[in-house]
Amino acid sequence: MSTEAKVGAFTLISLALLAFIVIHLSGFSFGGEKGYHIQVLFKQVNGLKPAAFVRYAGVTVGSVKTVEADGLGARVKLHINPGINIPDHALVTISGDGLMGEKFINILPGDMESDTYLLDGAVVQGVDERGMEYLMANAGTTLDELQTLIKSLNDVLGNEQVKNSMIESAKNIKTMTDNFNHMSIVMERMAVNNEQDLRVMITNLSMMSQSAKSAADGMDRMIRDFSRDGQTAEQMRQAIVNLSSTSRRIENMAANLEPVVADPQTAQDLKTILASAKNVTARADTMMSQVSNITAEPGIDFLYSGGKDQWMTNFDLKVSTSPNQFLLLGVDDIGGDDQTNLQLGSGNDTLAGRVGIIDSKVGIGVDSYINDKLKFSLDAYDPNDIRLKFRGQYEFMPDTYLVGQTNNVNKSAERVTYFGIRRTF
Structure with missing residues (x-):
């Protein structure tokens, strides 16, 4: 083969490769554009432009072909890639990437399963977004509601009777848990030394367990209504420490008595007491964490x-x-x-x-x-x-x-x- 023929063949092959690359990158198809088109009607499109992305469930599945006014609003023509099935009840909205990002069409699958999908040429009604104009139009109402809320909070937290009641409740609960703590120490010693009838001890343990649960309920309510008075906070912390210590002693006493009890009913009572004490201990630990974290x-x-x-x-x-x-x-x-x-x-x-x-x-x-x-x-x-x-x-x-x-x-x-x-x- 002559040199001229080799150069000519090389040139033809290069041109063919270049044409293939251009056609491939441009997405041109000799059989026409693949996929299908649907049209969406909006009252307003808020800056949506042709060539914007179309996303279905967050995945890009096509692009916007045209955006035109139709007298009643805007008509947006979408191109959907082949193989993408969109349910006929899907919601079509206009979204943006961040506050200042480009607008795109966002298609949400909806909550219902469907075997019917949108076909080529389908026309659907879009869901108009509520943009910054809506936010600013309602900002005044939101501010009025927040100011009313602040005034209500101030009226409640500034009420001396409410503050005094909360402080008095904290003192009462602290005194009660101090007594529980003392009683649990005495009864723990009695359980070890078998100083009293087991049945009487179990009855007392049951009463203490119920009282500890009531104390835990009271402290739960106080934490929900908690004021940041320093003295009240310290009293609550001390009360929770006492409650946790008491419930753990009840656990230990019930566990020590369980192996030596023969009566089935008494054994069942012990199991109930043990479960209740463990529950109160867990709640006390949780409350201590809540009080400690609030500053x-x-x-x-x-x-x-x-x-x-x-x-x-x-x-x-x-x-x-x-x-x-x-x-x-x-x-x-x-x-x-x-x-x-x-x-x-x-x-x-x-x-x-x-x-x-x-x-x-x-x-x-x-x-x-x-x-x-x-x-x-x-x-x-x-x-x-x-x-x-x-x-x-x-x-x-x-x-x-x-x-x-x-x-x-x-x-x-x-x-x-x-x-x-x-x-x-």
Whole structure:
């Protein structure tokens, strides 16, 4: 074969390979586009564009071909890949990848099983999403409800009669568990030395077991209604310790008596007592864990701007229900604008996020802990007129901080910077 022929053959083969690659990557098919089409009707499409993904149960199964107005709303034509069967009762919605992400069609299978599937050319009614417009339209109602909730909580927790009743209940339960503890020590010694008739001892054990269960029920209720009064908390902890100790002694006594009891009824009573004591012990351990995990840290800020709105006093209360979750509530600018704060947060020793009410507006916040003394925070709130607040604080003495805070960072005409002191208790 001549050189010219070899070059020609090589060129033809290269062109054929190039054509194959282009056709393969473009998805072109000589038999026409594979798969099938369905049309979805929406009242509005909120930025959906042609070529957007179509996902079924979270998996990409096609793409958007066209988006057109039809007089009553929008008509969206979808191309579905071959081999994908979509039930005729599936829900079709418009979703987005995150707050600012691209829109796509999201198809949900639905709750019912079906043997009937959408065919080529089918027309279905889509489910319109509720976007940011809906959120902002309802933000005012949500804020009013939250403020009503805060007022109700304040009325209950601020009632002196309620506080006194809870404190008195804690004292009574502590006294009762002290008595249980003493009785269990005496009866444990009696069981070892056989100082009394077994049947009488078992009857007494049964009474103690029932009393311990009643005490556990009472402490369960107190934990659910728990106030953060320090003295009450300590009394509850001591009562739970006594209850746990008593129930364990009842377990030991019942276990020691069980091998020497011949009467079937007495043996059954012992088994019941043993099961009840184990249950109370487990509940006491759980309650101790709950009480130990709940912490509350009140704090107050005294800030000065040197200009308009010169002084600002803030109060907040951070209630931690676990190492990673907390509730933050308080009031900023006390005696001035009285801005309400009520936020749920989650995070760790490095980074935490918050969402809820910030300065009486819906918002989100981020806290960054540089080390155990330095912390920076950024809040974004008020969906109708976005505002940013930046804050830094440094602990220069135990529970005492230097604070710098700038309100309305993104609004030069309203920007105010404060410096001052924060104290936690």
